[in-house]
Amino acid sequence: MQFKNPVTTASGCFGYGEEFKDFYDLGLLGGIFVKAVTGSNRPGNKYPRMAETASGMLNSVGLQNKGVDNFCKVIYPKIKDFNTQIIVNVSGSTIEEYVMVAERINELENIPAIELNISCPNVKEGGMAFGVVPSTATEVTRAVRGVYKKVLMVKLSPNVTSICEMAKAVVDGGADVLTLINTLLGMAVDAETRRPVISTITGGLSGPAIKPVALRMVWQVFKAVDVPIVGLGGIMNTTDAIEFMLAGASVIQVGTANFIDPMVAPKIAEGINEYLDRHNIASARDIVGALKVC
Amino acid sequence: MQFKNPVTTASGCFGYGEEFKDFYDLGLLGGIFVKAVTGSNRPGNKYPRMAETASGMLNSVGLQNKGVDNFCKVIYPKIKDFNTQIIVNVSGSTIEEYVMVAERINELENIPAIELNISCPNVKEGGMAFGVVPSTATEVTRAVRGVYKKVLMVKLSPNVTSICEMAKAVVDGGADVLTLINTLLGMAVDAETRRPVISTITGGLSGPAIKPVALRMVWQVFKAVDVPIVGLGGIMNTTDAIEFMLAGASVIQVGTANFIDPMVAPKIAEGINEYLDRHNIASARDIVGALKVC
Amino acid sequence: MKKFAHDFKVVGNNPLNARHFVLELQAPVPLPEILPGQFVQVLVHNSPSTFLRRPFSVHFADYSKNTLSLLVQIKGEGTRHMGMLKTGDTLNLVYPLGNSFSAPSSGKVLLVGGGAGVAPLMIMGDYLNRKNIRPDFLVGFRSADEVSQMDQYARYGKVYLSTDDGSMGEKGFVTQHPVFATSPLPYDRICCCGPDAMMHAVAKLAAAKGVACEVSLENFMACGYGVCLCCITQTDTGNERVCIEGPVFETSRLKW
Amino acid sequence: MKKFAHDFKVVGNNPLNARHFVLELQAPVPLPEILPGQFVQVLVHNSPSTFLRRPFSVHFADYSKNTLSLLVQIKGEGTRHMGMLKTGDTLNLVYPLGNSFSAPSSGKVLLVGGGAGVAPLMIMGDYLNRKNIRPDFLVGFRSADEVSQMDQYARYGKVYLSTDDGSMGEKGFVTQHPVFATSPLPYDRICCCGPDAMMHAVAKLAAAKGVACEVSLENFMACGYGVCLCCITQTDTGNERVCIEGPVFETSRLKW
Numbered sequence A, B: 001m002q003f004k005n006p007v008t009t010a011s012g013c014f015g016y017g018e019e020f021k022d023f024y025d026l027g028l029l030g031g032i033f034v035k036a037v038t039g040s041n042r043p044g045n046k047y048p049r050m051a052e053t054a055s056g057m058l059n060s061v062g063l064q065n066k067g068v069d070n071f072c073k074v075i076y077p078k079i080k081d082f083n084t085q086i087i088v089n090v091s092g093s094t095i096e097e098y099v100m101v102a103e104r105i106n107e108l109e110n111i112p113a114i115e116l117n118i119s120c121p122n123v124k125e126g127g128m129a130f131g132v133v134p135s136t137a138t139e140v141t142r143a144v145r146g147v148y149k150k151v152l153m154v155k156l157s158p159n160v161t162s163i164c165e166m167a168k169a170v171v172d173g174g175a176d177v178l179t180l181i182n183t184l185l186g187m188a189v190d191a192e193t194r195r196p197v198i199s200t201i202t203g204g205l206s207g208p209a210i211k212p213v214a215l216r217m218v219w220q221v222f223k224a225v226d227v228p229i230v231g232l233g234g235i236m237n238t239t240d241a242i243e244f245m246l247a248g249a250s251v252i253q254v255g256t257a258n259f260i261d262p263m264v265a266p267k268i269a270e271g272i273n274e275y276l277d278r279h280n281i282a283s284a285r286d287i288v289g290a291l292k293v294c
Numbered sequence C, D: 001m002k003k004f005a006h007d008f009k010v011v012g013n014n015p016l017n018a019r020h021f022v023l024e025l026q027a028p029v030p031l032p033e034i035l036p037g038q039f040v041q042v043l044v045h046n047s048p049s050t051f052l053r054r055p056f057s058v059h060f061a062d063y064s065k066n067t068l069s070l071l072v073q074i075k076g077e078g079t080r081h082m083g084m085l086k087t088g089d090t091l092n093l094v095y096p097l098g099n100s101f102s103a104p105s106s107g108k109v110l111l112v113g114g115g116a117g118v119a120p121l122m123i124m125g126d127y128l129n130r131k132n133i134r135p136d137f138l139v140g141f142r143s144a145d146e147v148s149q150m151d152q153y154a155r156y157g158k159v160y161l162s163t164d165d166g167s168m169g170e171k172g173f174v175t176q177h178p179v180f181a182t183s184p185l186p187y188d189r190i191c192c193c194g195p196d197a198m199m200h201a202v203a204k205l206a207a208a209k210g211v212a213c214e215v216s217l218e219n220f221m222a223c224g225y226g227v228c229l230c231c232i233t234q235t236d237t238g239n240e241r242v243c244i245e246g247p248v249f250e251t252s253r254l255k256w
């Protein structure tokens, strides 16, 4: 599959794209990773679901969505003709659920890929549990690979001792592309009320605060495995995007930054072109993994 | 052992305390965790050793120090009569080295405790490797426990899948107290030069950026094991310190914040008293782990 | 509805009292119509502790000057920074966001607000006047030194006042005001914005008296435009986004 | 030596050209003696991208007005913010930090500086004058439009000038200036501060001509007071901290 440019938007930070049509032409984007889709309707976690932190935020949405059936029947028709790649973020609590969702999405003609979310820290069962044990990660990836015929991306959790081990595990399971990273598990406390700030106590940390960890993981995985990488974690501007590409990301996702500046993703797409021009580099591909380390 | 107040300073962020005598009376502190001491002289890593990041910094000092012999003969006499607790941060590349250093520090009358640093991300051998595998962590702790007769603290790495498993592993090995957290492994890239910013490519992330992760780990470990916790990671002010105490830290360390405001540690000690007064709480002990979660 | 992110120019910063001020902001392009109850997301530059935008109801829109104003209560770092803005400074706004108070074409409307929650009542008053409805206002403040803009509300309708300490107007909460004493109430609709406790009390009273009631919620928001699902409130049709399906809700629909 | 962290008051912000300005800062307590070559660590408030302090050499200390000044080149976010400071604003400084240029009691001294590296030469000139030494200055800039403060240096000694493009003074790098053409050089000591390349070239030249030479290094710093070990440079006695054992080093000791 081809992206018209390396700038895409991260799952959970861009809805199904529709809201952003009020801001700009979605055709300016390389692609859109839509909000997690699960087997059936999930109301998500209790309010409050977010906390602001230093250069970042915690969220605990808990995969709120109306389920895959609703996605196929109600949402897909509205978004399938967007002039950009639409990738569905597939989530679940059991292997069977992941497989079921992937099978349904496989039927949707205008969805060229899914992103298997085995890294959501905000649900009690499944979610991140699949993404922190190599054998389980292989197993769920392999099961989905069995039914999903198009491009299979797997999104990894940073909450692990060895990201390379996890990367190898899902590539063994049949992943075509790796997305990293999802959120770091964090917590916020209100010193005055002496209570946790979010209803689930812990939540997922995103934003510039996690960029150094994300960059490190992209770089480690780029050196360790031989599949394309979709990189994200705290990308706020063109410079950040270039850093991820130098570290090894072929495509980047913009997540939390969409909340700070709704226009940021097309600005980055434009900025990458300016960077390439300024440095006399022919194509974005030429900077992927091009970090000079000696 | 007793701390006169819960505010101490973190290893590697306060030298051996001497430099701060130019700023204030060290007697205002609960204690000082001095820079890592290893078996012999280590020059540390090449320059550049640091990068600024969003609400944080990366460092890659690489345990620069003149070795335990120099510590005992040259440094100890200068610091042993500081009017506060002095704890030595013990590091090494092999179990033998940890044991050897601990044995030598055990002889120093005015050092009531050591903090075993099995979590330094910035050295090729040993360091963090000991802190991310439970069996190895148990082993090095047990070996040091064999020779070290006073309070044995072990400082854990956050770069693990399960912080509780690591906590239990070192408590099994004989740790009396747990310090958490050390730095998160991160990386910084200079988009213009297309090079890593620090000489070792990756380094340790500290500062407010990591506070949510640190708080989460303190809280998880507080619920899982039954030893006192020394909490740190991005503490910049009184509110942050209170948050760590509510999450379960009996004592807190101030690290990177010393670089932003050299006077910050005594300010926090003072601020905690004001907080307790304002909330009509008798003693700092009463807020340790007092987070209301229902 | 099209949404925008623009740098607005500060053309006025008028303190109302020690904790509240009104910012008047001029748009760089002609303003779209702003409905009463809609809000904006403000980017607070230059502060390490304000990463996310801050949501504020539109207090007033003056299309002739191409300005909007915000009535802001100082809470933390972000609002403190906003309070220090000077004429000529810029402030980035995402706008217009959210739904709006419903607009009856006739009937008697009571607009109830407390503290900074009075913010959207002004634009609502203006809006209703343009529909030839003169609403009544019932505004509540902590004490006389926080009472302000009474003459401005009075341009749009009759104004009732409560203060918690009775230092001006009626003493007590707004729900204790004589306006609510009669049964049935002489209103077809109540619109309320203020502290949670006030909105609950007003909603309960309205329900008891059988009057339709809308409230404007102030849930924590990350995006403000419907994509993060952080701001949800439970309604009779499940979790709804306060920033898109709200901030204004018919109280009969809310499970809060 | 005792060190302090204090809020200084901005009493002047004088642009020298588009990229450089001099900030004059008044201390809230009587200033301790500041030695030439010492630096301060500046806290840049109100910017999310400047977490660490920024180090700047003291440009001048005026004990009668109880002020110090910094000569700042705009590089990134931090210095840009500093450039926008206005009279009356405050700036938090940790001071005084580092060692200083050595102070010969007699002899002929050449002070060499380039770009923002000229900053410490002014306080050094003043210091030497008070020891009855009139140094020569050799200052280098990119071009005529960046040349400034020539008359002020001239108060303390003779001033030579180079510009990269020859638009004023001699053309070329400072090391190509005729001052360096004679052998032996008419100096007992050279003190240099500027871009790395300049310091290396001057050090090499000084070594070749057998003249003692000191440079002031500008390594990246986290703390500035000796505790983080981030700023080290290799010397004949191993890794030394630029913020404590430096920033001034005898070039014969450096392995750079």
Ligand SMILES: Cc1cc2nc3c(=O)[nH]c(=O)nc-3n(C[C@H](O)[C@H](O)[C@H](O)COP(=O)(O)OP(=O)(O)OC[C@H]3O[C@@H](n4cnc5c(N)ncnc54)[C@H](O)[C@@H]3O)c2cc1C
Pocket (backbone or CB within 6 Å): C039, C050, C052, C053, C054, C055, C056, C057, C058, C070, C071, C072, C073, C074, C075, C076, C077, C078, C079, C080, C116, C117, C119, C120, C217, C218, C219, C220, C221, C222, C247
């Ligand atoms: C739709 C909507 C309309 C609003 N209209 C107004 C208005 O017209 N006038 C007014 O003064 N205030 C209004 N608020 C509240 C205002 O957004 C908060 O007071 C402000 O964000 C506080 O920012 P701070 O940085 O000063 O405080 P902080 O230090 O960030 O926090 C202080 C308190 O403000 C609240 N708060 C913080 N972040 C948010 C957030 N992202 N969303 C909501 N609340 C938050 C929390 O209760 C927090 O404890 C509105 C909120 C919403 C959701």
Ligand SMILES: Cc1cc2nc3c(=O)[nH]c(=O)nc-3n(C[C@H](O)[C@H](O)[C@H](O)COP(=O)(O)OP(=O)(O)OC[C@H]3O[C@@H](n4cnc5c(N)ncnc54)[C@H](O)[C@@H]3O)c2cc1C
Pocket (backbone or CB within 6 Å): D039, D050, D052, D053, D054, D055, D056, D057, D058, D070, D071, D072, D073, D074, D075, D076, D077, D078, D079, D080, D116, D117, D119, D120, D217, D218, D219, D220, D221, D222, D247
């Ligand atoms: C002892 C010492 C004395 C100095 N004296 C002066 C002076 O008198 N006048 C002057 O204009 N500059 C001086 N500098 C350099 C000055 O500190 C940097 O230019 C400044 O920190 C850049 O900050 P910024 O936020 O504008 O740039 P940033 O956007 O942070 O960075 C721009 C560039 O500045 C440099 N830099 C960033 N952080 C640091 C740091 N912590 N330490 C050193 N360099 C850094 C890097 O090269 C970086 O690429 C001195 C540096 C040192 C170490």
Ligand SMILES: Cc1cc2nc3c(=O)[nH]c(=O)nc-3n(C[C@H](O)[C@H](O)[C@H](O)COP(=O)(O)O)c2cc1C
Pocket (backbone or CB within 6 Å): A010, A011, A012, A013, A035, A036, A059, A061, A063, A089, A117, A120, A155, A181, A182, A183, A205, A206, A207, A208, A210, A232, A233, A234, A235, A253, A254, A255, A256, A257, C222, C228, C229, C230
């Ligand atoms: C509010 C919110 C909701 C999210 N929901 C999802 C999700 O449904 N599926 C998923 O894979 N990641 C989800 N994420 C994670 C992001 O896609 C992304 O991996 C993470 O935020 C790090 O990138 P950032 O720092 O650019 O935001 C969510 C993040 C946020 C902030």
Ligand SMILES: Cc1cc2nc3c(=O)[nH]c(=O)nc-3n(C[C@H](O)[C@H](O)[C@H](O)COP(=O)(O)O)c2cc1C
Pocket (backbone or CB within 6 Å): B010, B011, B012, B013, B035, B036, B059, B061, B063, B089, B117, B120, B155, B181, B182, B183, B205, B206, B207, B208, B210, B232, B233, B234, B235, B253, B254, B255, B256, B257, D222, D228, D229, D230
């Ligand atoms: C420059 C620097 C040097 C450090 N050196 C050590 C060390 O020698 N031993 C150690 O256990 N931790 C070391 N640390 C880690 C800190 O003690 C602390 O665990 C970490 O910085 C997180 O806390 P903070 O965010 O408050 O800084 C170092 C940290 C920094 C920034």
Ligand code: FES
Pocket (backbone or CB within 6 Å): C220, C221, C222, C223, C224, C225, C226, C227, C228, C229, C230, C231, C232, C241, C242, C243, C244
């Ligand atoms: S604030 Fe993001 S959906 Fe409402």
Ligand code: FES
Pocket (backbone or CB within 6 Å): D220, D221, D222, D223, D224, D225, D226, D227, D228, D229, D230, D231, D232, D241, D242, D243, D244
């Ligand atoms: S900057 Fe910290 S030791 Fe020099």
